[in-house]
Amino acid sequence: MLIYNTKKGILVEKEDTFFLLNRDWDEMINRDDLYQYMLGLTRQTDPVREGRDILKNELLPPIGKQEVWGAGVTYMRSREARKEESKNAGGGDFYQRVYEAERPEIFFKSNPIRTVGSGGHVRIRKDSTWNVPEPELTLMVSSNARIVGYTAGNDMSSRDIEGENPLYLPQAKTYDGSAAVGPGIYTSDTSLPENTIIWLEVNRKKAVIFGGEVSINQMKRRHTELVDYLFRECSFPNGVLLMTGTGIIPPNDFTLQEGDEIRITIEHIGTLVNYVAKK
DSSP states (O other): EEEEETTTEEEEEEEEEEEOOOOOOHHHHTOHHHHHHHHHHHHTTTBBBTTHHHHSSSEEESOOSSSEEESSSOSHHHHHHHHTTGGGOOHHHHHHHHHSSSEEEOOOOOOOOEOOOOOOOEETTOOOOOEEEOEEEEEOOOOOOOOEEEEEEEEOHHHHHHHHGGGGGHHHHHHHEEEEEEEEEEEOOOOOOTTOOOEEEETTEEEEEEEEEGGGGGGGGHHHHHHHTSSOOOOOTEEEEEEEEOOOOOTOOOOTTTOOOEEETTTEEEEEEEEEEOO
């Protein structure tokens, strides 16, 4: 089941049938029993024919008052890339230690104002010359630390700034248009399969200039482990979105440019599409 936030209301897609619900996003998405609750609502609601048109013209980011947080160095490929980008600054060993440590890297990524949805424009910093998308499975977590759904996330990153000094991570990760999530929230009565694939495709002038894929079973950390650390000293009264790290890293000579199209596809969830805006 997929749940979309739209200008018309909450749109639910279940087995290729759409239901339009008049519900408050923040109250609804923060339920520990989200799947069963939505199942009951759709049984009581008549289908709508214009579901596809609403998705095309009225789609909003699947976020209300929720913050977006991130987890880093959760894939081996990410560890190697971070070590490479920061070796001249003497910080390469930090990422090896994080990868092997009991405590994961958890960081604040974005508030709702700086987050865009599918079809929206992400940005690259004016003071950066090396920028990449980071396609990530993103967890929808309730205020009781229960994983209730999944979406696709784009953790935009300025690699030259982070590589200059690991302490610059907040500047490399958090700025206007630095996060994208969507298109909707996938919820089910079971966890997302461990062999779920994430695909990334970057198009420039209608040509594919980079592509890659990874299975989420390549993650070193368990989803529940990341959630546990996030909630140890933080509360989230409206729930929270947690990006779980990336295992797809473009080559070092790649950087995003204005007008690029970024497509992140995750099985069961769909495709998050973003465009790079002007600096």
